[in-house]
Amino acid sequence: MILLNEKLGVAIPLTVDIIDIRLHGRGGQGVMTSSYLIAEAALVEDKYVHAFPSFGPERSGAPIAAFARISNERFYVKTEIYEPDIVIVQDPTLLGQVDVAAGLKEGGLVIINTDDPSSEEVVKLRESRPDAKYATVDATKIAAEEIGIKQTNTAILGALIKLTSEGVIKLDSIKKAIMARFREEPAKKNINAINRSFAEVEI
Amino acid sequence: MARIAVTGDDAVALAAKAVNPDVVAAYPITPQTIIVERFADFVADGEVDTEFVTVESEHSAMSACVGASSVGARVFTSTASAGLMLMYEIVFIAASSRTPIVMALANRAISGPINIHGEMTDQMLLRDSGWISLFCEDNQEAHDQTIMAFKIGEHPDVLLPVAVGLDGFILSHAIEGIEKVSREEALRFIGGERKTDLKLDTSKPLSIGLLHLQDYYMEARAQIKDAQDRAKKVILDVFSEWETQTGRKYEPIESYMMEDAEYAFITMGSSAGNARTTVDELRAKGEKVGLIKIRVYRPFWSDRIVELCKNLKGLISVERAHSFGGPGAILSQDIKSALYGSGISPLLAEYTIGLGGRDTLISGYHGMYNRAKKAFEEGKNLPIFWWGVRE
Structure with missing residues (x-):
């Protein structure tokens, strides 16, 4: 059971044992790495994970998805995720092109990287699934400022951690996962980006 | 023991690293796996003593494996799908030459129409080749079975190549937690160096892979049949020893x-x-x-x-x-x-x-x-x- 950040009003009905996260982005944006980092952070906490990308045509810029399943208990299911508890949208240009909320569980959480939380696409998405909880963060800006490139795949994880009150993965765990995966200098920058999205995510 | 986050490909590559085989031969066909890519890193970084043979095709990769195994080397390779298809002629030779090569297969579809995604038909076609054929449910099994495969194949009662299959993508590209086996543990389990009397050795000359016509072919094939039968006891023993050493239970x-x-x-x-x-x-x-x-x-x-x-x-x-x-x-x-x-x-x-x-x-x-x-x-x-x- 994960309690969402109290600002979201009610707790997401995550009475399931396994948290299913689906990430949407475009080829080249590090969506797979993002799902891997979630898994690596969860393993820092000795949880059970299965995280992988959905491989379609592997082209830069093509819409792709990645998945992360996390549980405190061992689980055996090995399918892609069709009914996520949490959806992460790394690229706002996907809104209106990809049904990012497809199969989202009742009352589930959608985290969107955008510089315009009131854009037409975001509003349309909210109207299409009024039961869902929404949060936005300008991960592109954060990444550009903190990392120096518009690579949003780490920055957006700060928002995930904040919104789930560190119930899926902890801030400290993602930092350890980042430090294990990257060299010192880029690790620092990515951690700064995560700290900022943790602080700046808007509900 | 703390579990580490690895993909199925990494789990197999780390198992091969623990075993520190004498020779790995592989070709980067599409679809290869990240297994040999990782292993090439280990070679380049000096973390293994392996001679990594970069060949010009999968057919040559399996040929190099058979050659190396024939002189008594411990040999590993990996491929998938079309890569295995291109190996096929030599896959049968590997079994009949009684070369206990270990080959990891990230099980993938065989085109066509063109497709490289998960499916088991590639490895299922090993059915009649004489290879021992193992399948894995998760990354831990892929890690463990890669190590156990050496001990099974190299056993003098078996001397057959062993394929270790892990589902393409859903395991090969997926991160799970595994308990990693160290080199010390792996070598304690399978034995430090491969020991075999059936090898090309100038001090005890013999021939491997000769022409067998109507006079001896069936006898040679019958020996593969008998080795497959004997492998059952060896596999049970190896699984049992693995459980003793690691606590992880395996059954055929x-x-x-x-x-x-x-x-x-x-x-x-x-x-x-x-x-x-x-x-x-x-x-x-x-x-x-x-x-x-x-x-x-x-x-x-x-x-x-x-x-x-x-x-x-x-x-x-x-x-x-x-x-x-x-x-x-x-x-x-x-x-x-x-x-x-x-x-x-x-x-x-x-x-x-x-x-x-x-x-x-x-x-x-x-x-x-x-x-x-x-x-x-x-x-x-x-x-x-x-x-x-x-x-």
């Missing part, structure tokens, strides 16, 4: 919730994880259902399958492979052969699923179960059916 044919089961899924690889999840959900509804998981596909444990089926009303075979025009799919043919004449004959529903990476959801497993149970209750078998194919 595994059963789950079978004690009072009326119906059971029988499957292999990561599909067993989905079937297990489905069994849990069906059990919660009061259904008496279990799971039989085939870990070792060759040699095939017919007697164990018969034993597990003796109280079943119906068996549901699920596999990511097919035999066009055959009497069932590939595994389901084996199952029928195992049961024939045993006096145990549960009703059987045969399914082919997940070709070319198509996902079969848990709801799909429920669908397969419901369809099968309905037929079983009417006393009917269900002939091979491709689940999830659009009409």
Whole structure:
């Protein structure tokens, strides 16, 4: 059971044992790495994970998805995720092109990287699934400022951690996962980006 | 022990690193795996003592493996799908030359139409080659079985190559937690250096891979047959020793919730994880259902399958492979052969699923179960059916 950040009003009905996260982005944006980092952070906490990308045509810029399943208990299911508890949208240009909320569980959480939380696409998405909880963060800006490139795949994880009150993965765990995966200098920058999205995510 | 986050490919590469084989030969065909890419890193970084032979094709990769193994080297390679197809001529030679090469296969579809996604047909075609054939449900199994494969294949009673299959993408590219085996533990288990009398050695001259015509060919092939039979005891011993050393239990044919089961899924690889999840959900509804998981596909444990089926009303075979025009799919043919004449004959529903990476959801497993149970209750078998194919 994960309690969402109290600002979201009610707790997401995550009475399931396994948290299913689906990430949407475009080829080249590090969506797979993002799902891997979630898994690596969860393993820092000795949880059970299965995280992988959905491989379609592997082209830069093509819409792709990645998945992360996390549980405190061992689980055996090995399918892609069709009914996520949490959806992460790394690229706002996907809104209106990809049904990012497809199969989202009742009352589930959608985290969107955008510089315009009131854009037409975001509003349309909210109207299409009024039961869902929404949060936005300008991960592109954060990444550009903190990392120096518009690579949003780490920055957006700060928002995930904040919104789930560190119930899926902890801030400290993602930092350890980042430090294990990257060299010192880029690790620092990515951690700064995560700290900022943790602080700046808007509900 | 703390578990580390690795993909299935990494789990196998780390197992090979622990074993520190003398020779790895591989070719970066599409689709290769990241296994050899990682292993090339270990070589470049000086973390293994392996001679990494970069060859010009998969056919040459397997040829180099046979050559190296013939002089007594411990040899590893990896490929998938079309890469295995290009190896095929030498795959048979590897078995007949009695070279205990270990080959990891990230099981993937064989085109066409062009597709490199998850499916088991590539490894299922090893069925008649003489290779020992193992399948993995998760990354831990891929890690462990890669190490165990060396000990099985190199045993003097076996001396056969061993294939270790892990589902393409759903394991090969997926991160899970594994308990990593160290080099010290791996070498303590399989033995420091490969020891064999059957090798090219100038001090004790012999020949390997000669022409065998009508006079000796059948005898040579019969020796492979006998080695496959002897491999059963070796595999049981190796699994048992592995459990002693690591605490992780392996069986050639595994059963789950079978004690009072009326119906059971029988499957292999990561599909067993989905079937297990489905069994849990069906059990919660009061259904008496279990799971039989085939870990070792060759040699095939017919007697164990018969034993597990003796109280079943119906068996549901699920596999990511097919035999066009055959009497069932590939595994389901084996199952029928195992049961024939045993006096145990549960009703059987045969399914082919997940070709070319198509996902079969848990709801799909429920669908397969419901369809099968309905037929079983009417006393009917269900002939091979491709689940999830659009009409």
